[in-house]
Structures are given as C-alpha cells and as structure tokens.
Amino acid sequence: xxQLQESGPGLVTPSETLSLTCTVSGGSINSxxxxxxxxxxxxxxxxEWIGYMYYSGSTYYNPSLKGxxxxxxxxxxxQFSLKLASVTAADTAxxxxxxxxAAISYACDIWGQGTVVTVSS
Amino acid sequence: DIQMTQSPSSLSASVGDxxxxxxxxxxxxSSDLHWYQQKPGKAPxxxxxxxxxxxxxxxxxxxxSGSGTDFTLTISSLQREDFATYYxxxxxSTPYTFGQGTKLEI
Numbered sequence: 036x037x038q039l040q041e042s043g044p045g046l047v048t049p050s051e052t053l054s055l056t057c058t059v060s061g062g063s064i065n066s067x068x069x070x071x072x073x074x075x076x077x078x079x080x081x082x083e084w085i086g087y088m089y090y091s092g093s094t095y096y097n098p099s100l101k102g103x104x105x106x107x108x109x110x111x112x113x114q115f116s117l118k119l120a121s122v123t124a125a126d127t128a129x130x131x132x133x134x135x136x137a138a139i140s141y142a143c144d145i146w147g148q149g150t151v152v153t154v155s156s
Numbered sequence: 157d158i159q160m161t162q163s164p165s166s167l168s169a170s171v172g173d174x175x176x177x178x179x180x181x182x183x184x185x186s187s188d189l190h191w192y193q194q195k196p197g198k199a200p201x202x203x204x205x206x207x208x209x210x211x212x213x214x215x216x217x218x219x220x221s222g223s224g225t226d227f228t229l230t231i232s233s234l235q236r237e238d239f240a241t242y243y244x245x246x247x248x249s250t251p252y253t254f255g256q257g258t259k260l261e262i
Contacts, residue, residue: 081254081255081256081257082243082245082254083254084251084252084253084254097251098251099157099251131200139205139209140188140190140206141188141247141252142190142202142211142245142247143190143200143245144202146199146200147199148199149198
C-alpha cells in the first residue's frame with residue numbers, strides 16, 4: 036500500500052529556508068486524482084494546511100504564509116518537497132506530508148509519520 | 157477563511173459509552189467535512205469523509221452525519237483504543253481548515 040515518509044533537517048536557523056522532502060512508496064506520484072500536500076501542527080496545537088501540488092504542476096498555497104511557500108514534485112524520484120523561506124520561531128512545528136484524493140472531496144487519506152522542525156539559532 | 161468550531165474541547169467518558177462530538181462551520185460547506193483521529197506522537201488518521209462516509213478499515217462504531225454548517229461524529233460504544241483527539245476539517249473552500257480538536261479522555 037502507499038506510504039509517505041518525510042525527511043529533512045530537524046533544526047533550522049531563523050531567517051533561513053526550511054526544506055523537507057516526502058518520499059512516496061507503493062504507488063506513483065504521477066497517478067492522477069491525487070493532490071500531494073503539506074500540513075503542519077504547532078506544539079500542542081491544531082492543524083494548519085500549508086499547500087498542495089498536483090503532479091501536472093498546479094499548486095495551492097495558504098495565503099497566511101505570505102508567499103514564503105513553494106511545493107514541488109520530482110516524478111523521477113517519486114518525491115515532493117516543501118520549501119518555507121524566512122522562517123521564524125513561529126514556524127516550529129511537526130510537518131506532515133499527506134495524500135489528498137480528489138475523489139473523496141480532498142480529505143487526507145494517507146499521512147506521513149511527521150517530522151519535527153525547530154527554528155532556533 | 158472558514159472557521160471550524162468543535163465542541164466540546166475535551167470530554168471524559170468510559171469504555172462502552174456512546175459519545176458525540178460536534179463541529180460547526182462558519183458558513184455552509186455542503187458535505188465537505190471530514191473527521192480524523194490523532195493519538196499522541198502520531199499522524200492524524202482519516203475516519204470519515206464527506207460527512208458520513210466511513211473510510212476503509214475504520215470500525216463501524218464510528219459514524220458521521222450532518223450537512224451545511226452542523227456536523228457530528230458519533231462513537232457508538234467506546235473502546236479503550238478510541239481515547240484520542242478528534243479533528244474535523246472542511247474542504248469546501250481554500251484554505252482548507254481544521255477544528256481546534258476534541259480530546260477524548262477516560
């Protein structure tokens with residue numbers, strides 16, 4: 036079955052760029068009908084949708100992140116990535132990648148296990 | 157952004173109880189409402205999509221209902237493994253938003 040796995044640095048310096056990768060196994064990121072998404076959860080808090088990308092290239096980013104976000108897909112590696120620029124302590128969170136099927140009205144049916152990112156000097 | 161408000165924020169219950177959690181949307185969202193269960197240190201797990209459809213592999217004691225602005229998640233007979241935090245999420249319009257969570261405790 037399809038599995039997702041996040042990877043990337045656990046510690047990022049303020050004002051730098053956070054970069055994470057999600058590796059998809061057990062299925063192709065090229066298969067239509069799925070949006071590949073990033074969601075985060077601040078410590079002890081609720082969930083925030085960051086953005087998503089379709090394999091064809093269309094993207095959506097949460098306006099609350101003020102243009103700091105880029106999501107990209109590497110079909111040759113079956114991966115998708117998140118870049119969040121100019122990070123501050125407020126970006127400290129658990130970051131999840133998720134698969135979002137259009138067929139079930141954009142619910143997240145498969146999640147990675149999450150990766151903790153701390154922004155600190 | 158569409159605000160999603162869950163009630164209660166926390167709930168104490170016992171094994172075997174019937175439990176209902178409510179989610180209210182700040183505007184009408186048709187049936188574009190989903191429910192997740194999250195246990196400590198784990199990713200959320202999809203339980204119900206489009207308000208009332210049971211995700212594959214989820215026990216039938218979980219059910220969802222509602223449309224428009226008011227939705228409910230019901231657990232018919234609580235099992236020990238159901239003690240967790242539950243979130244609703246709307247996908248009617250971007251940015252997709254989540255409720256603040258309901259912590260279900262023994």
